Amino acid sequence: MGLLSKGSPLNWEETKKYADHVRKHGIVQFLNIYNKVKERQKDVLLWGDEVEYMLIEMDEKNGKVRLVLNGGEVLETLQDKGEKTNPNHPTLWRPEYGSYMIEGTPGQPYGGTMSEFNTVEDNMGKRRREASSVLNKNETLATITSFPRLGCPGFTQPEYKPTPVEKGVSKSLFFPDEAINQHPRFSTLTRNIRHRRGEKVVINVPIFKDKCTPSPFVEKFPEDDGEAARAALPDHIYMDAMGFGMGNCCLQVTFQACSIEEARYLYDQLATFCPIMMALSAASPFYRGYVSDIDCRWGVISASVDDRTGEERGLEPLKTNKFRILKSRYDSIDSYLSSCGDRYNDIDLTIDEEINKQLLDAGIDKLLAQHIAHLFIRDPLSLFEEKIYLDDENESDHFENLQSTNWQTMRFKPPPPNSDIGWRVEFRPMEVQLTDFENSAFVVFIVLLTRVILSYKLDFLIPLSKVDENMKAAQKRNAVQEGMFYFRKDIYKGCNPALDSSSSAAQNGLDSEGDIEYTLMSIDTIINGKEGIFQGLIPILNCYLENMEVDVDTRCTILNYLKLIKRRASGELMTMAKWMREFVDKHPQYKQDSVITDRINYDLLRKCDSITKGEERCPELIGDPVNRGK
Structure with a gap:
């Protein structure tokens, strides 16, 4: 969740006074x-994953499942038993936004050898067993992206009413x-986002129109003072708090590169995969007790922390604010960082010109300077009294304050x-998956991809505006099977930084011969290949593996992971989102009205828990467990 300072948090008016101070320092x-x-070279290729978990209670007697608000105590117990006792403990535990959430990572980063891939699922299993061992009876650890009845009456244990x-x-x-x-960081962020924006955040998710869903679907809110009535759209599920986005769970991977140049190259290349991997991992079709018409959380979480004022959103002329800002501070990246990517930077980039000049004058190159100057158009949202005046030589809290609250698809x-x-x-x-097997498969796939990109010097870059279009397509219902995504056709040409980045050919994605470098492809084509269009990522990864010395166990594990990704991409296996939709649709209590009752929710999450624990098979989601090589 980023920087976790301790101390006395300032309210928004006080924080605002120090905004320029924080940016300057x-x-x-x-x-x-x-x-x-900047000159540092030859760092080891290290990497690690982050899995976010929800703590839930299964109330069999009443047929209800609730989120358990004791994440703080669970976290403290895990840290006391783990890293505080043994600095080399194999797991690390960190807080997350929801008081029903915790985040687990490996105790030490994984290294550059292929055999490390054989330990990922084992470590995820350790995390799950460790956390499960400190839970109370009837409580369980869930890796679900969105809790279907988040925000419904009585969704927490103990129960609290909104205020x-x-x-x-x-x-x-x-x-x-x-x-x-x-x-205090989390409540401060929540309050200050609302105060800075001048109103509550507004999240509107299109409802899935089933046979008996009211049309138009319009809700009335008895406690509303008028704000919800103004903000809620017809045929949409309305939500009004940071928790509806930041209270979801995800799966993230961090890579250490050998040098700053390699990190910038990887940042750009991986940015093009963000929408593809999001669609493949789609796992969040339900919000506030309703079936939605989206499969991914991205737009929800983006809206949940959108602190932009009306002026910054372009609803009013600029008077008190400096910039018109096109996106929430949680969104897709706005500029590539490598020289290869410069010619594809084709979206408007709002930057702080003074900061940009300061960086250029200090010897920072244009691309990195504009990246930082873009992040720094934002205000700090959370500031602690004890952390205002710092030693700039040896501390980085002010930089991290803004860096860690620009929540983008990629972070440099x-x-x-x-x-x-x-x-x-x-x-x-x-999005996070039900089982350690699935989460490991997604992690290993993306890590392998980085190795292939670096080894073969591959180039997947397309105009950034097309990546943004892909991000929109990736969130749609059943995007894996129905969506089409812009993707580069020839990934072996390599980049030519000498090309004029301002030329219309470059901006339109044309290569030096004037041919369009990218085309619309299905995810099946991107992952598995299609003759005459694209060779496919899985065949490329298999070719890479054949040229590497890999022990039999590790090879077997990797191939099982690639098989899952391959079959998800082809539609042979369902995404989590599609599987959840089908479960609800077939539930005897479901009235085809887009409503997820307590009973439906209980039965769904009971089934999820059984699959997670390996008590029940789910071949339509995971494949045949016999072939998992475990």
């Missing part, structure tokens, strides 16, 4: 880090403040001050 801190480590008209941080009609992690991460950590990139779009 944040840039100084970045420059100090950059100048110390829309009283003093509180979210003032939500649906989401009680007690469901927010008790660390400079090393912390005075550490042996190298330049890193974080891959952020994937």
